[in-house]
Structure formats: C-alpha cells, structure tokens
Amino acid sequence: MEYNHQSLEKKWQKFWADNGTFMPEKTTDKPKYYVLDMFPYPSGAGLHVGHPLGYIASDIFSRYKRLKGYNVLHPMGYDSFGLPAEQYAIQTGQHPAVTTEVNIKRYREQLDNIGFSYDWSREVRTSEPQYYKWTQWIFMQLFNAWYNNRTDKAESINTLIDHFNNFGTQGVEAVSDEDILTFSADEWKAFTEEDKQRELLKYRLAYLRESTVNWCAALGTVLANDEVINGVSERGGYPVEQKKMMQWSMRITAYADRLLRGLETIDWPEPLVEMQRNWIGKSVGASVKFPVPQIDKEIEVFTTRVDTIFGVSFIVLAPEHEWVDLLTTDAQRAEVDAYREKTAKKSELDRMADAKTVSGVFTGAYAKHPLTGEDVQIWIADYVLAGYGTGAVMAVPSGDQRDYLFAKHFGLPIIRISDTQQIEEAADPNKDGRYINSGFINGLTYDEAVAAVIKRLEEMKLGKAKVNFRMRDAIFGRQRYWGEPVPVYFKNGLPYLIEEDELPLMLPEIDKYLPTETGEPPLGRAGDWKYQGQYEYELSTMPGWAGSSWYWFRYMDPKNTEAFASKEAVDYWKAVDLYIGGSEHATGHLLYSRFWNKVLKDLGYHNEEEPFKKLINQGMIQGRSNFVYRVLDEEGKGTNTFVSLGLKDQYKTIPLHVDVNIVHNDILDTEKFKAFRPDFANAEFVLENGRYVCGTEVEKMSKSKFNVVNPDDIIATYGADTLRLYEMFLGPLEQAKPWNTNGIEGVYKFLRKLWRLFHDASGNFIVSDEEPTKAEYKALHKIIKKVEEDIERFSFNTSVSAFMICVNELSELKCNKRKILQELIITLHPYAPHITEELWSLLGNPAGTISYASYPAFNPAHLVESEFAYPVSVNGKMKMNLPLALDLDAKAVEAIVLENNDVQRFLDGKAVKKIIFVKGKIINIVV
C-alpha cells in the first residue's frame, strides 16, 4: 500500500476519539503536566492556516510529555461570548447562541482534522450557563472581598465589617476609593443599612463607581479605548464623547505590586514581561503638599524628582481637578471656564495629538512653597492628566521639558538648580551635579538630596516617599447582550448580590439585540426580568475577559456542579505548566487572569500565586499574497492580457490580487485562472520561460486579498502530518512569518520516503529483524538526542530538519530494521502522530499504545567513532585535516599531533605556544 494519508489519518483520529486515548489517568503516580492553549473565539470565518501554529506546538509538547511518563492534561474549549456574534445578531435577528453553536461545530471539525491530542471530554464554553454560573460566582467572591494592606491580601468583607464594629476605621489599611469616611465603631453602628452598604462599596474588589467612559450615543454603548479611532467609533464611524457613568470596576490596582513582583517568578518571554511591567508602571517618588492659605487646603502633587523641589516655579493642575472652581479668582474665572470647556470636548486622543502645542490658564491663586515659603502661581493645563497621580504637578522648568516649554511660553521663571545643568536650549534632568539655589541641599549629591528633602518634608508633615502606579482599575461592564449577566440587583439605588443558590443568573431572551429606546443596555428589553419580581437587575453584562480569566481551573474539573473545580482537582493540577498563545493578550487576558488567580488564592480556593508557569508566544502567521499584472491600454483601461512578473516593466500594468490557491510556487495555473473569475475566461498571458510568474507581498491574511489558506485544503492534498511538520518547519515558533506553501513538498517527500523505506515495491510492509549496524544505530541515536533537546527548548523547526537527515541516512543504508523503526517512530510521534500510529501497529504493537510507549533512551556510546578526521588550524587559519584515534587523553593526542609530519610542515620550525582543546579535540595550534 502506498502512503495514503487520507484513510490512515481518518482511521487514527477515529480510534483516538473512540478510545478516549488522551484523557488523563484518574489514579496514577506519574507526575502531572498541564499544557494549555489560549482558547479561541469561534468566529464565522473558521480557522485559517495560521491559527493552528500554537496548537500544533502545544500538541507536540503534550505528546512528548506523555511519552516521557507524565500524566498530561491538554484540554480545549471556546471563548464563546463576544462581539461578532452579537453584531451578526443585530443585523439578522439570529440569536447569538445559534451562530456560536454553528461556528463551534465548524471549528471542531477543522481542529479534529489536524489530529490533536485534546481531551475533548473536558471542553468548556464560556457562554454556557453551567460555565458562566461560576464566572458569576467568582464575581460574587470579588464583590464580597476587600484588600487588606496589612496582611497584603484580599479578605472576606466580613473581616472589615468586624473591624468597623469593633474599632471603626481606626487601624484599617485598605485599598479603597479616595472619598472614604473616617468613623468610630459607635458611629459605624449608628449608620443606616444603606449608609453601611454605600461605605463598604468603596472597599470591595468588585465595585460600582462613577467613571469616565467613551460613550457612543449612536450605538448606545460604551466603547473600549481601542474601539475608538480618531474620536469616532471603529464600527460605523459615529461620534464618541467622554461621559461619566456608573460602572462596575475591578480593584486590580490593589494587586499592582504583587502583579509586578510575580513577573520575576515566572518563565515568560522578556518582551511580554516588559509589556506588563510598563502597563503596571510603577514609579518611585514622593508626594508633596503645597499649602494654599486662600482656601485653607493643601494641593498634593506626586513627583519622581523630589530633589528638584527648589526649582519649582509654579504648580499645574489638570483642568478636571476638583479644586479648580474653588481656587479660581473672579478675575480669571471667565478664562479658566473657557479653557475647561475646550478641553472637556477633546477626547483623550485629541489631547494626545495636541501634545506639542502648549496651552494653559492661570487660576489667579497662589500656593506656598513648602520649603521656601514663597508664593507659586497655580495654573491649569491639559498636559496634566487627571487620572494619574494626584492630577497635579509641581513644575520644575529646569528639569522637565514639558515644564520648560510651558515656562518659556508663559514667561514663568526657570530656576537652575544644579551646577552641571545646561538649560539654555532645553530642560536638563541630569542627576550628576551638586545642587545650587536649593537652600539646605546646596552642595549635596542626588542621593543625599532625595533623603534630606524627604526627611524635612516628613518632619513638616508636608510630604513623604510614595510609590505610584500607572495601572488603573479595570472597568467591568459592557452595555451589550452577549455576555455574562452580573448577578446583582438594586434596592434603593444600591447593589446587592443575588443568593448563591440562584446561580446561574440566566441571560434572558430578548426580541432585539440593540439598546432600548431610552438608552438602556439591551437587557433592558427583557421587561419582566426582575429579581424576586420587583428589584431591577444590573443591565450591563460582563466584559469579554471575564470568562477567560479563570477557565484553566474549569478544565481541571469541568462537570462539577458544586464548585468551579473540586479541591482535589485543583490541588492535583495546580497551575498551567506550559501556556501557548499570542502576545496580543499581554496586557488584557494575561494580566486579568493573574489578578483573578491571586484573588482566588487569597480567598483560600487554591495555593498558586501564578497561574501560568511558562509561557510561549507563537508568532503570528501573516498572509502572503500573489499578484498578476494586467496590461493597461493607451487610455489606462485594463485589457485582457496579463504579463509575467519579470516582464511587467516593459508594459503599463496594474497589479491584481490572485487567489493563492491557484498559484503553485509562484507559478500561476493559467487554466484555473481563467475559471477564477468570469471576466478572466479569455485572458491571454505574456509568459517568461513558458510560465507565468506571480508577484508576492506579505499582508494580513484576509478573504479580500485572496491569500487565505485553509488547513483543510492542505490536509486533503498532503495530510495532517505534513501540515503539522510543515508549520513547525516554517521557522522558529516565536517568530512572525508569512505563510508560504512553497516548501511543503519537501516535508511531504520526507514522510513518503520514511513510508517507502519500510514497504517493498508492491507496497507490502517489510521489516527486518536483523541486528542494526553501527551506522544505523548512530543515525537513530543522533535523532533521539537531537529531538529531545529541541523539544525541551521549543526549537521544533530544527527537529524537523533532523528527522529528514535521519531518514536520508537510513535510506542510504537501506535500513529497514525493526529495532530502528520502533524507536524512530516514537521520537517522531509527537510531530506526525498518524503515520507513526500506523507504522506502530504494522510492527505488531497493540493499536493506540504508542501514546504511552516510553521515550527511547539515548545512548551516547552509539555516537562514538573510533576513526575520524577533523580540521586543525594554526593561529586560527584553517590548515589541515588530522586523522586521529579518539580514546586517548589530551596529552597523548598532543604528542601525536606534534609528531605528525603534516603538522611539522605547517609549523615550519616555529615553536608551539599553546594548543587549544575543545571537548577533547585539538582545534587550534598557536605558534
């Protein structure tokens, strides 16, 4: 029988599914290993050839780990709540659940074709009530938790209530809103129930707060920052304005420091770690208070350069700062109001675009410099952001370029504060000099100055060392239909959780998926949807990241109805050992998941500080478009003639995308081209060397560019094993690369060669029981060693090459020995599972047992050669080959080399200074 990938692959895929081959063992003393892929959103377009790249890599690793004796968990599921299905529902009225179901079916078929070793009995879908029940349950845990800075972890809200009952706010160190009240235990007890709830909300990890959002009135919804482009909505191009709304938020800022520290304990790619670090944005500095006698308050600013405090010549507030009204003098009021109105209209993007123009207004008010007591003007300007720090800065024009430009523009003083500072052209932030014009820190160095200033400010109670984070709390609500309902109802305007045994709170059916006429979210259309028939439910749903922030736990115990996963399952599987996915989730999913994981740990549900021990980013596979060149006539109109790439410069042409699937190695199939579109039916071609060569370009893979390659088509022609090997062969896993089918023949040839090696001319399996020769063992053990090393360091592309070399060598030796094949196919199995299963059973092994065979042991003895020749250089220049016996020590080798006539000739009588050995071999002789 010839290598028939089609029947062979179907057969084994069915066998694996029927026999549950990839379900982890229930009771075992094997060590566990958890390999996870980022689960996909099942879009309507199906999978293209780029999607499975990471899945193939994780599958290779899973199968390898299984062969290495691990109990492997390797599950797959769907992140099935999402915008496209909802958008489709709005247009067609089709329920998103229906579209989602159809798409999932398609995804599953495509995934099955590739022969993955997923345990499908553990599949999860975030949009199913049995799943989102637990997403809602986790929301409840967050609502019922506060962050205790004293224990540095989240605790049940009850511990806070107890504290209030006993001591009031005395001694509470919590992460909370800024406007918390201070009260005694008695005062707390005297609060009404509603006052208590209102106050507790300021501490909860899931809380309701008024926040500024991108509101798109035309779409009736809030948009995320990346859904707003140049001030209009990405979808539809409607205007977007800044609006204050009550929004659910997650107090992720409480975890800023732990999220940062945790990065040092996990094995993630450096760029990704760096992105999270920047996102969290820790900056170490000080907060300083500038008294404003006029209103009897102190303006607090944050600075990373407290040492420059004597260079302060004015204070700038964000236009939104809450005291602007209070501070503004009557003389300045009109100007201030006009400026504030102008900035309010600007979106954040406009503000960024305007970054280069200096603007601002004097409030008329003055603050006292805390150290000099001098008056400093208070200005407002939009280069100060309300959301960062305190929304106010101390301006040091000599040290900060923005302050410098502002001072120049408005004629404010610029104070030189260091003897090395050069401030004629621009601000100079250097820390090298000694301070001048700086009171008691004159003459000090940077480090001394920082300490001295902070000490003085602390004594005066006007400042202290402080750490600031760029990260904000995460908004946790969308005015959409297709998401998890928030398990909350409102009584007297305050949120309360529904009872736990009422979960899941089902997503109600509605007639249309648009916002209501009164501007409520779509859930407002579910008229009689009320808690206990009377209380209004929360109408916004959870954001896309909710369901994906804990899904790895659900795979551990997907059918559990009593808990998100049982204690035993969580204790056994612990955390994900290897996680593979794209870097686009760096500051979204991967950060939120770490956050929820830490909360659940703090609340005692598991013991892992970090959810994903090792992470690999697979590079994006881009499209590679092909072009034909249509010749234009005198008037610049397209003719029916197409010219080959090499000759196109002799004509006036226009490039047209052509379907990559009718192009082979960049040569156009002209017959298929004629059938490609009706108006090409009579196409004529100007060929070079009898062929039509197409142009190429790397672009995003998309239907409109005719460069989408469907894995199903590749599998139909070459088989899943070829696809898997080829995707790995394409280049390093982590690197972005364009898909190019050109080289796939080479991989396909390799598999056929392997097959033919163990089949005779008439296609019968034929294997010899003879003892393998030295050379055969060498070929085998080289590959055993190489593949093991490669897989451990995720260098899958070089393994594929090594397999080709191995089979070439065995072919040359005409080796069809049983002992060689048996071990070779185990090493190949993770990459090409189907063909190896087939050969495994042809060898007479029970079907399906290869997955649990043991990985062949590498024996270095097989790589040792007794006779070999290798090059030796003299003074680094290549000179000669020396034949040598190996089993000698360095001294003996040295002696032989020096007596060798060739060597003597090369040395030409010069004295030997040094002989360089590498791994027991002489590499170089220095004379």
Next chain:
RNA sequence: GCCUAGGUGGUGGAACUGGUAGACACGCAGGACUUAAAAUCCUGUUCCUGUUAAAGGAGUGCGGGUUCGAUUCCCGCCCUAGGUACCA
C-alpha cells in the same frame, strides 16, 4: 522619544555555552529512468578571480575593539518589526 526583539545565499531558515558559516528544505541548472508525463533517484548551486579544474580571495546590516579564533562577547552607528508615550 523610550522599551523589547531582530538584521546570515535567489527564498524559508541552521550554526545550542566563542571553534570547519550557510545544515535541512524550497527554487534553479544539468543528468538518469520513461514513448511521454507524473513520481523517484543522482550531481551542482554564497559571491568574486580562474576556460573546466586545481587553487586563491572576500563574506553573517555598517565602523571599530577583545581573542589564537567572533554570526556569537564589548563600544558606536544604520535599518526592520512589535509594544508604549504629555505618567510628572
């Protein structure tokens, strides 16, 4: 601007801790088998000089440095990709 990764033949890429640069594959050229095609097999393929060959020279973005020896380490610069930005 800042941060991170990278720059090697016609192409994808290999060279793991400094040790024969270009493995392996594609493509291309030539050949064998065949009536022919497909499939398969063999040979060559970094560039330059050299009639073939023998041989020699150059060569891993550019310029320096360390070293017996540098794609690999160090310094300066150029370019590409990704991230990020009035963050005080």
